Each structure stands twice: as structure tokens, then as C-alpha cells.
Amino acid sequence: MDPRAADLLSRPLIGQLGFHGLDGYPRVIPVWFELRGGELVIASPPATYKGHALSRDGRAALSVSTAERPYLIVSVVADATVERLAESERIELVSALALRYLGPDGARLYLDVWSKEGHPGDGELIRLAPRKIRFSTS
Amino acid sequence: MDPRAADLLSRPLIGQLGFHGLDGYPRVIPVWFELRGGELVIASPPATYKGHALSRDGRAALSVSTAERPYLIVSVVADATVERLAESERIELVSALALRYLGPDGARLYLDVWSKEGHPGDGELIRLAPRKIRFSTS
Numbered sequence: 001m002d003p004r005a006a007d008l009l010s011r012p013l014i015g016q017l018g019f020h021g022l023d024g025y026p027r028v029i030p031v032w033f034e035l036r037g038g039e040l041v042i043a044s045p046p047a048t049y050k051g052h053a054l055s056r057d058g059r060a061a062l063s064v065s066t067a068e069r070p071y072l073i074v075s076v077v078a079d080a081t082v083e084r085l086a087e088s089e090r091i092e093l094v095s096a097l098a099l100r101y102l103g104p105d106g107a108r109l110y111l112d113v114w115s116k117e118g119h120p121g122d123g124e125l126i127r128l129a130p131r132k133i134r135f136s137t138s
Numbered sequence: 139m140d141p142r143a144a145d146l147l148s149r150p151l152i153g154q155l156g157f158h159g160l161d162g163y164p165r166v167i168p169v170w171f172e173l174r175g176g177e178l179v180i181a182s183p184p185a186t187y188k189g190h191a192l193s194r195d196g197r198a199a200l201s202v203s204t205a206e207r208p209y210l211i212v213s214v215v216a217d218a219t220v221e222r223l224a225e226s227e228r229i230e231l232v233s234a235l236a237l238r239y240l241g242p243d244g245a246r247l248y249l250d251v252w253s254k255e256g257h258p259g260d261g262e263l264i265r266l267a268p269r270k271i272r273f274s275t276s
Contacts, residue, residue, distance in 0.1 A: 014203065016154040018166035021199075025215045025269075026164050028156035028201040030276070061159075063166040065152065067205060069240070069248075077163045102207070110207075131163075138168070 005074045005135040008064055009035050012101045017042065018061035019053050019080070027053065032097040033062065033128075040076065040128040043085065043093045051124045054080045060128055071138040078128035085125040091115065093125070143212045143273040146202055147173050150239045155180065156199035157191050157218070165191065170235040171200065171266075178214065180264040181223065181231045189262045192218045198266055209276040216266035223263040229253065231263070 015033040018026055029050060033042045040062055044051050054060060060080040065073040085093065094114065098107035114120060153171040156164055167188060171180045178200055182189050192198060198218040203211040223231065232252065236245035252258060 014205065014209075016166045016168075016201065018156040018164035018199075020158075020164060021215070023215075025197045026156035026158060026199045027213065027215070028154045028166050028199045029213065030154075030201065030203040030209060030211060059163045061156075061164045061166045063154065063168065065168040067152065069244075071152075071168060073168060075165065075167065077159070077161075077165070106207075 001133055002135045004072070005133050006035075008066075008072055008074045008135070009040075011064075013064040013066070014101075015040070015042070016063045017050065018063070019050060020057045020059060022049075022053050022056070031062075032101050034097055034100060038130070040078065040130070041093065042126040042128070043090060043097060044124040044126055046121070046123055048124070051082050051126065054126060055082045062128055073136045073138060075134045075136070076128065076130050077132045078130045081127050081129070083125050083127070085123040087120060087122050089125075090120060090123040091118075094120075139271055140273045142210070143271050144173075146204075146210055146212045146273070147178075149202075151202040151204070152239075153178070153180070154201045155188065156201070157188060158195045158197060160187075160191050160194070170239050172235055172238060176268070178216065178266040178268070179231065180266070181228060181235060182220075182262040182264055184259070184261055186262070189220050189264065192264060193220045200266055211274045211276060213272045213274070214266065214268050215270040216268045219265050219267075221263050221265070223261040225258060225260050227263075228258060228261040229256075232258070
């Protein structure tokens with residue numbers, strides 16, 4: 001991977017997940033994600049629209065970009081898989097993502113509400129296996 | 139349109155444009171855009187990948203979201219058209235977009251380089267006619 005792409009993907013920038021909607025139109029939604037072992041991983045509640053759509057058609061894209069010029073952009077085209085995420089693993093992943101995006105204090109406040117007294121239930125893990133990763137500036 | 143969606147679309151937040159790539163995979167790219175007469179308009183150089191792809195399949199999405207919690211999100215599903223944008227209209231639109239995203243001083247610096255001494259040439263206008271506009275928070 002281009003080190004500039006790896007650097008940008010490691011910053012706490014919101015991922016913009018693109019997929020084919022159930023009506024055939026594309027969709028773009030902002031997600032928390034993390035790079036793990038060459039894949040981009042996303043934690044999802046069960047039975048979401050994106051989970052249904054990606055289960056049916058795993059063709060996906062994820063982009064991150066900076067908010068200010070010069071715009072640094074990473075565009076990933078990927079194959080997605082959606083699998084059950086047991087509660088304990090879900091807590092681990094969401095905790096890691098909250099820390100990445102909100103910092104220690106923000107994560108604590110977030111997880112206090114999110115975890116439902118330690119029992120958020122099972123969720124879904126969306127894994128994106130990259131086919132292409134492109135770095136650009138604009 | 140939900141006034142919360144209209145408000146968010148009027149802020150200088152980068153649009154995340156989703157479309158079907160020529161290989162059948164989705165693509166997401168960051169774009170400057172503006173709401174004009176109920177449509178979202180994007181200025182493009184000629185002969186870009188997104189222009190080709192949207193000419194072939196006009197099914198599109200555009201999302202904006204805030205960078206900090208609570209995340210405010212507008213997701214638009216739209217039909218796109220791509221048409222030639224004559225130089226004079228291109229200068230007008232890019233000037234308006236630069237002002238919207240960069241402010242007066244930033245726009246001046248940007249346009250000095252972009253305009254190629256007043257002759258940037260023709261471009262393309264991408265117009266998104268919304269089918270659905272959804273406001274959400276996360």
C-alpha cells in the first residue's frame with residue numbers, strides 16, 4: 001500500500017462507505033472503520049440497511065478525505081463480507097473505534113451510553129477486502 | 139425538503155458523491171457542490187472518470203456529514219445528468235463553489251491558479267435531481 005494511503009487511513013477521518021442499494025441506486029454513508037490486517041473493518045448493529053445490501057451484493061467502496069485543502073483522498077474499491085459479531089467481540093471493536101475517533105474521554109462517555117450496561121447484544125462485522133487503493137490530492 | 143437537510147446542504151461541507159463505476163463496483167469521491175433550484179450541481183473538468191461513469195449510468199448518491207458528534211447526515215439518492223459546461227458558465231460556477239468552500243481570500247488564491255489566466259476551457263456540469271433526501275443523526 002502507498003504509505004500516503006496508509007497514513008491517511010490511520011487518521012481518525014470518517015469513512016464514506018459506498019454500496020449498491022437494494023433499489024439499484026448507489027448509497028453513501030459515513031462510518032467508523034479501522035484498518036486491521038489489510039482489511040477495513042466496520043462494526044454495525046444487526047439488521048441494518050447497509051448490512052442487508054452488502055450481504056446481497058458485496059461490491060463496495062470506501063473513501064476518506066481531509067476537510068481542508070489540499071484535499072488528500074484515499075479511494076478504496078473492495079469486496080465486502082457481512083458476518084455475525086458476537087457481543088464480546090462487538091464490545092471490543094466498538095471500544096477500539098470509539099477510542100480512535102473520540103479519544104479516551106469521548107470514548108468513555110460514548111461507551112457508557114452505547115454499551116447498555118455491558119449488554120449491547122450481538123451485531124454485525126462488515127469486512128472490506130481491498131481490490132484497489134488509490135491515493136490522490138485535489 | 140426537511141429544513142434540517144436544507145441547512146446541512148447549505149453548509150460548506152464536502153459532498154461525497156457515489157456512483158456506479160465502469161467495472162460495476164461503486165465509487166465514492168469528494169466533491170464541491172451547491173444546491174440550485176432543488177438540484178445539486180457539481181462542476182467537473184472534461185473527460186473525467188465520474189463524468190464517463192455517470193453518463194453511462196446516472197444513478198447516483200450524495201451524502202454530507204459533520205466531522206464531529208453528534209454526526210448530522212444528509213443522504214441524497216438522485217438521478218444525474220452530465221452536460222457540457224461552456225467556459226464562461228464554468229468560470230461562474232467554479233467561482234461560486236470556491237467562494238462557498240474557501241471564503242473570499244481562499245477563493246481568490248484558488249481561482250488565480252485554476253483559471254489559467256481566464257481561459258480554463260469548457261468543462262462538464264453534473265446535475266443531481268434528488269429522488270430521496272434523508273436527514274439523520276448518529
